[in-house]
Amino acid sequence: MDVDLIFKIAAIGIIVAVLNQVLVRSGREEQAMLTSLAGLIVVLFIIVAQISKLFETIKNLFGLY
């Protein structure tokens, strides 16, 4: 659990945004949408791992079994 996780996800977001613009300008709207979808899925995988860790921590901390 470290701070650069936020910057990693921000970097993915910015790269996907730039790719999206480039693909849209060059006329390939479908690839643009697919690229942004792929970026979103990658970020979701990262976040799901962090959220499961958060739930484990809260269960242990507050005794929620």
Added chain:
Amino acid sequence: MLFSIVGLSLIAVSICLILKKTNPEFSMLVSLVAGIVIFAIIIGSIYPIFDVINKWTSDFNLNNIYISTVMKSLGICYLTQLASETCKDSGYSAIAIKIELTGKITIILMALPMFLDLMQIIQRMVYLN
């Protein structure tokens, strides 16, 4: 520790604003991750609070069930608020209200035995008068 949290949250908000223009879903995800990271940083300072509370309950031999129920409801409140505030930030307050309703129902379900104890205590008091 407070200063790092303040700085980190301001950076996270600025990143969310940058991402909001191009693709808003990433700004929601960045704010969610920022919340999780800040909670991970804060957790180190929560443990001593619980140790003191557990020591109190053992010293004054209070009934442990009540304190553990309070702790559980604290955890449920935190989780529910994390989810519902994220939904409200991204503009979907209908879903946020559903999450809060679920949290309230969970807490009430968990606190039912305490209501029964309370009723018995009141009954005993009324009986004595």
